[in-house]
Structure formats: C-alpha cells, structure tokens
Amino acid sequence: MKSASTPDEDSCVDCQVQLKGAPKCPLRSMPTRVEGLTKRRLAANARERRRMQGLNTAFDSLRKVVPQWGEDKKLSKYETLQMALSYIMALNRILSEAERYGDGGDWSALHQCEQFHQDHYQNYLELGSSDTCDHFFTKSFSH
DNA sequence: TAGGCCATCTGGTCCT
DNA sequence: AGGACCAGATGGCCTA
Numbered sequence: 323m324k325s326a327s328t329p330d331e332d333s334c335v336d337c338q339v340q341l342k343g344a345p346k347c348p349l350r351s352m353p354t355r356v357e358g359l360t361k362r363r364l365a366a367n368a369r370e371r372r373r374m375q376g377l378n379t380a381f382d383s384l385r386k387v388v389p390q391w392g393e394d395k396k397l398s399k400y401e402t403l404q405m406a407l408s409y410i411m412a413l414n415r416i417l418s419e420a421e422r423y424g425d426g427g428d429w430s431a432l433h434q435c436e437q438f439h440q441d442h443y444q445n446y447l448e449l450g451s452s453d454t455c456d457h458f459f460t461k462s463f464s465h
Numbered sequence: 466t467a468g469g470c471c472a473t474c475t476g477g478t479c480c481t
Numbered sequence: 482a483g484g485a486c487c488a489g490a491t492g493g494c495c496t497a
Binding site: 362366370 | 483485
C-alpha cells in the first residue's frame with residue numbers, strides 16, 4: 323500500500339537493498355564494516371517485512387471465519403480482533419446455554435449464529451463498529 | 466484537506 | 482551473534 327511497487331521487485335538480488343531508482347546497489351561502494359552493518363540492517367528489514375506479511379496472512383484468515391457481511395468493506399485489523407473476540411464469546415455463551423438447558427439437541431441458536439443477516443450487520447455498523455461490537459453480538463444473540 | 470489505516474524502516478530488548 | 486518480537490516514526494493511499 324505504501325508504494326505501487328512491491329519491496330522485492332526493486333531490490334538488489336545480492337543484498338536485498340531497495341534501490342528506489344538508484345542505478346546500482348549502494349553497498350558496492352561502502353567500506354567493509356559499514357557494509358556489514360548495512361547488510362545486517364537490510365536483512366533485518368527483510369525479516370521484519372516477512373514477519374509482518376505472515377501476520378497479515380493470519381489476519382486475512384481470521385477475517386474469513388469472522389462474520390462479515392459487507393462485501394465492500396474490509397474489516398480493519400483492530401475491528402477484526404474485536405469481532406473475533408465478540409464472536410468467540412457469543413459462541414461460548416451459546417454452548418453454555420445449550421449445556422444448561424440439557425442435551426435436547428436444539429441447535430437452532432447455533433444455526434442462527436451461522437446465518438447472521440444483513441440487518442444485523444447494519445446494526446453493527448450503526449452502533450459504531452469496533453468499540454461496540456460486543457454490544458452488537460449481545461444484541462444479536464440475546465434470545 | 467483531515468483523519469484513518471497501512472507498510473516499511475529502525476533501534477531496542479529478549480531469547481537461543 | 483543472530484533471529485524474533487515490539488513499539489515509535491514516517492510517509493503513502495483512500496475516503497468523507
């Protein structure tokens with residue numbers, strides 16, 4: 323998102339320096355010690371980039387299992403975490419109540435859980451998203 | 466144009 | 482020593 327080009331496509335293949343328009347890798351003209359430090363820093367940058375990409379992949383996976391009805395709006399990271407927390411708590415509540423009321427096998431609540439409707443999502447949006455999504459779930463699962 | 470969200474860089478800290 | 486993790490800084494993109 324930061325730039326149109328991905329970090330990898332404009333970087334030196336030898337040392338992972340991001341060239342940003344430079345004709346050749348700047349490490350070639352550095353003293354050995356500085357070059358060593360710079361190389362380590364750049365390697366750390368690359369690792370950090372990979373780590374954050376892994377984190378984002380995990381967020382994408384989480385978004386897929388968390389209720390999200392609006393096709394157009396992607397949940398932010400913060401919203402995703404809030405939604406996941408509330409979702410887990412709501413499911414937990416359903417299981418607790420199922421145990422409390424015996425094993426009659428009435429899974430309608432769970433079925434209902436899987437079938438959130440657009441109007442519920444609309445409620446969620448109207449409530450102001452992340453800070454209030456627990457209220458949203460409380461409201462949605464209150465029966 | 467301001468504010469939100471994000472990717473990336475960077476230096477510090479902890480762990481192996 | 483080097484890798485993983487974290488938080489702060491910075492700057493770009495997008496939307497109201």
